[in-house]
Amino acid sequence: MQNAQPAPVLTPNQVRASWAAQVVAAVILGQTLFFKFSGAPEAVALFTKLGVEPFGRIGLGIVELIGVVLLLVPRTAAFGGALTLGLMVGAVGSHLGPLGIEVEGDGGALFAMAVITLAAGALITWLRRHTLLRFVPGR
Numbered sequence: 001m002q003n004a005q006p007a008p009v010l011t012p013n014q015v016r017a018s019w020a021a022q023v024v025a026a027v028i029l030g031q032t033l034f035f036k037f038s039g040a041p042e043a044v045a046l047f048t049k050l051g052v053e054p055f056g057r058i059g060l061g062i063v064e065l066i067g068v069v070l071l072l073v074p075r076t077a078a079f080g081g082a083l084t085l086g087l088m089v090g091a092v093g094s095h096l097g098p099l100g101i102e103v104e105g106d107g108g109a110l111f112a113m114a115v116i117t118l119a120a121g122a123l124i125t126w127l128r129r130h131t132l133l134r135f136v137p138g139r
Contacts, residue, residue: 008130018077018127021120025084026071028117029064036061042104050094063087071124078131081124088118 010018035043036057047053064087070080091114095101101111125132133139 010127014127018081018124021123021127022071022077022080025081025117025120025124026068028113028120029071029084029087030068032113033061033065033068036064046099046103046110049099060087077124078128081121081128082132084117084121085125086121088114088121092118 034040039054039057043057044053047057050056063083067080067083067087070076070083072080092111095103095111095114101108103110
């Protein structure tokens with residue numbers, strides 16, 4: 001990479017905000033992995049409704065597990081944030097479409113967790129954008 005410049009250093013408050021968002025996103029994503037990998041009836045029903053059971057459930061579980069690891073490793077947190085953001089755009093979109101806000105009588109809890117994780121991913125991606133921009137050709 002030519003003209004590689006170091007990423008701007010985050011302020012202490014930005015670091016705290018990013019880490020708080022990283023932990024929130026990692027906990028929520030990690031908590032849902034049990035349901036995806038164990039084949040819990042709720043997860044099977046959800047992915048069946050989306051028409052991607054079982055490969056979508058297991059595949060997304062693997063991608064989410066990768067996201068959790070990326071979020072918790074300081075050097076890869078920006079990539080974890082971007083991956084989380086992308087995953088949660090899909091999750092929120094699924095809730096606004098075929099799944100609906102309330103799934104299996106959960107009172108919208110799954111949708112709320114997706115929105116919280118989307119916001120966390122967006123914050124992480126924004127705060128750590130300079131790390132990601134180093135990989136854009138011509139920059």
